[in-house]
Amino acid sequence: MSEKVLMKGNEAVAEAAIRAGCRLYFAYPITPQSELIEYMARMMPKVKGTFVQAESEIAAINMVYGASGCGKRVMTSSSSPGIALKQEGISYMAGANLPGVIVNVQRGGPGLGDIQPAQGDYFQATRGGGNGDYYTPVLAPSTVQEFADMASLAFDLADKYRNPVLILADGLLGQMMEPVEFQPYKTEEELKVLDNQHLDWCCCPNEDEPNHHHHEINSLEIDPVVLEQHVLKLGRKYEEITRNEQRWEDYDVNADNEILVVAFGTASRICKSAVDDLNAAGHNIGLVRPITLWPYPYDAVAKAVGPKVKKVIVFELNLGQMVQDVKLAVNGKVPVEFMGKVGGILFTPEEVLTKIRENL
Amino acid sequence: MQIIATRPKTLTDLNFTYCPGCLHGVAHRLIAEAIDELGMRNQMMGVAPVGCSVFAYKFFNIDMQEAAHGRAPALATGMKRARPDMHVFTYQGDGDLAAIGTAEIVHAANRGEHITVFFVNNAIYGMTGGQMAPTTLPNMKTTTSPYGRDVDDIGYPIRVCELLDSLVAPYFIERVSLLSPAEIMKAKKTVLKALQYNKEERGFTFVEFVSTCPTNWGLDALESRNWARENMLPFFNVKNYRDKGKEA
Ligand SMILES: Cc1ncc(C[n+]2csc(CCOP(=O)(O)OP(=O)(O)O)c2C)c(N)n1
Ligand code: SF4
Numbered sequence: 005m006s007e008k009v010l011m012k013g014n015e016a017v018a019e020a021a022i023r024a025g026c027r028l029y030f031a032y033p034i035t036p037q038s039e040l041i042e043y044m045a046r047m048m049p050k051v052k053g054t055f056v057q058a059e060s061e062i063a064a065i066n067m068v069y070g071a072s073g074c075g076k077r078v079m080t081s082s083s084s085p086g087i088a089l090k091q092e093g094i095s096y097m098a099g100a101n102l103p104g105v106i107v108n109v110q111r112g113g114p115g116l117g118d119i120q121p122a123q124g125d126y127f128q129a130t131r132g133g134g135n136g137d138y139y140t141p142v143l144a145p146s147t148v149q150e151f152a153d154m155a156s157l158a159f160d161l162a163d164k165y166r167n168p169v170l171i172l173a174d175g176l177l178g179q180m181m182e183p184v185e186f187q188p189y190k191t192e193e194e195l196k197v198l199d200n201q202h203l204d205w206c207c208c209p210n211e212d213e214p215n216h217h218h219h220e221i222n223s224l225e226i227d228p229v230v231l232e233q234h235v236l237k238l239g240r241k242y243e244e245i246t247r248n249e250q251r252w253e254d255y256d257v258n259a260d261n262e263i264l265v266v267a268f269g270t271a272s273r274i275c276k277s278a279v280d281d282l283n284a285a286g287h288n289i290g291l292v293r294p295i296t297l298w299p300y301p302y303d304a305v306a307k308a309v310g311p312k313v314k315k316v317i318v319f320e321l322n323l324g325q326m327v328q329d330v331k332l333a334v335n336g337k338v339p340v341e342f343m344g345k346v347g348g349i350l351f352t353p354e355e356v357l358t359k360i361r362e363n364l
Numbered sequence: 365m366q367i368i369a370t371r372p373k374t375l376t377d378l379n380f381t382y383c384p385g386c387l388h389g390v391a392h393r394l395i396a397e398a399i400d401e402l403g404m405r406n407q408m409m410g411v412a413p414v415g416c417s418v419f420a421y422k423f424f425n426i427d428m429q430e431a432a433h434g435r436a437p438a439l440a441t442g443m444k445r446a447r448p449d450m451h452v453f454t455y456q457g458d459g460d461l462a463a464i465g466t467a468e469i470v471h472a473a474n475r476g477e478h479i480t481v482f483f484v485n486n487a488i489y490g491m492t493g494g495q496m497a498p499t500t501l502p503n504m505k506t507t508t509s510p511y512g513r514d515v516d517d518i519g520y521p522i523r524v525c526e527l528l529d530s531l532v533a534p535y536f537i538e539r540v541s542l543l544s545p546a547e548i549m550k551a552k553k554t555v556l557k558a559l560q561y562n563k564e565e566r567g568f569t570f571v572e573f574v575s576t577c578p579t580n581w582g583l584d585a586l587e588s589r590n591w592a593r594e595n596m597l598p599f600f601n602v603k604n605y606r607d608k609g610k611e612a
């Protein structure tokens with residue numbers, strides 16, 4: 005492990021991606037993720053990597069598709085309106101079983117919205133987002149360190165399951181500076197292993213017969229019987245990911261909790277400080293922070309609802325999206341309350357504290 | 365027995381799914397023969413479009429990627445950047461390339477991506493049943509221009525070679541026709557030249573085929589070629605627009 009450096013989230017995730025072996029990056033500028041594309045523009049040439057500023061987010065994600073179809077670690081990033089444009093490519097990648105990492109540094113919406121932090125893309129991120137029946141793992145960081153760590157996790161998951169993986173951050177995490185400790189760069193040997201891991205299916209150098217290959221990177225199956233089997237197989241992959249990859253953080257969760265708070269990402273940071281204050285004052289509040297938003301840690305949330313919990317309160321920077329998953333998890337056992345902030349405005353710890361206190 | 369003609373190695377054994385008299389198959393064959401003749405097959409990858417030639421990924425016997433509608437040049441950009449030691453071509457129709465994919469083709473050409481783009485212009489959306497294309501001729505009737513293309517309302521057909529010729533980066537731009545055996549032989553030379561340049565990493569190369577769609581034009585194989593000769597060739601000039609290899 006190296007020394008800690010003070011860095012913006014946008015730059016930290018870019019650096020971490022390079023260290024994780026990403027040598028291809030395609031994107032289009034948008035606030036509040038521009039430090040990410042600018043970092044890649046500076047650093048990729050230094051590691052003999054590829055940086056291309058694409059003509060649009062649509063082009064960028066399709067460049068990602070092409071590079072991924074060649075078996076390489078590849079990434080793109082954007083913010084909400086640009087991520088909306090990438091949905092075409094993400095759906096095609098999911099259909100074609102292509103790995104790849106997409107970072108969404110969310111801002112306020114709908115439409116052009118504003119450039120302040122928000123969590124309004126939760127539905128889009130966790131329900132596929134593009135056309136058709138598919139899911140992408142969604143990783144939601146709450147610190148700059150975690151944002152950086154998620155780069156290598158995202159690539160590992162993408163390669164393991166041959167599926168696009170989303171990192172769902174927001175403008176606050178992208179812009180704020182915190183100390184980060186990075187994993188070491190992959191060695192030449194490790195990079196070679198990564199480079200060769202997909203040769204059995206990707207576009208790669210060929211040979212004459214009998215070793216000639218004809219690999220098809222494709223999401224089209226015109227015969228419904230074949231498409232049925234293809235989608236069912238995708239479904240089994242999503243089940244496997246759901247079994248294996250749920251991640252969450254229990255914070256002060258115990259059998260005597262009076263209230264359980266559920267929040268992710270930036271919202272969870274604010275909630276934690278309110279929970280700290282209340283617990284210091286003698287209350288017993290627990291907090292669950294889902295880290296994977298898909299697969300959603302339903303069981304973990306359900307389990308965290310201890311025997312004395314009167315209410316579950318969900319805090320989000322949107323009109324109430326994850327709260328639907330929390331309700332599924334809690335399944336009517338106790339009432340589920342919601343507090344949201346929209347427009348790129350954050351709640352203050354005092355507002356969170358007041359909301360919890362009202363329910364004590 | 366002596367073999368005088370055989371299937372190019374770059375084509376699979378599958379039968380083409382094209383309508384009788386359609387020229388997509390001819391374009392496929394020219395490209396496959398050229399890849400074989402230039403010894404590029406083991407370093408070649410291709411991108412299929414959305415359109416009648418969507419199954420090109422099955423027909424070319426090399427590693428292939430199937431793109432979303434219009435995005436082939438973006439895929440090809442990612443592929444070439446990911447595997448600079450290999451070669452890439454895209455194969456696209458006029459709706460794919462000159463309507464929904466206009467941004468992707470213009471910018472791939474403008475970056476001078478080291479790829480070859482094969483553009484099959486049949487002045488119509490073949491696959492979806494004969495709707496108006498960006499290349500549909502003035503007054504030409506299609507299912508979505510049932511009274512004929514009204515240029516005052518919807519504009520003139522786009523001449524893609526001319527459009528790309530306004531950019532600095534492209535290395536080679538040529539329009540050929542596939543309307544007779546003699547023209548096909550000539551087109552083959554152009555395909556060979558574009559792919560030779562691709563092999564030599566000269567830059568962005570572009571070949572447009574003036575083609576036909578007998579089915580949606582409501583004509584038979586021969587009539588459709590005559591129609592294309594009388595109506596398309598005056599608008600879409602068969603000529604070389606750019607050859608930096610020759611200039612040098
Ligand atoms: C995003 C999207 N929009 C529309 C379609 C429907 N579509 C399929 S092929 C096609 C037109 C293809 O025409 P062209 O590119 O000229 O190819 P041709 O069939 O004539 O060879 C359209 C509109 C689609 N598949 N995807
Ligand atoms: S519809 Fe037209 S372009 Fe398509 S295969 Fe038939 S003749 Fe060819």
Ligand SMILES: [Mg+2]
Nearest residue numbers: 457458488490
């Ligand atoms: Mg067409």
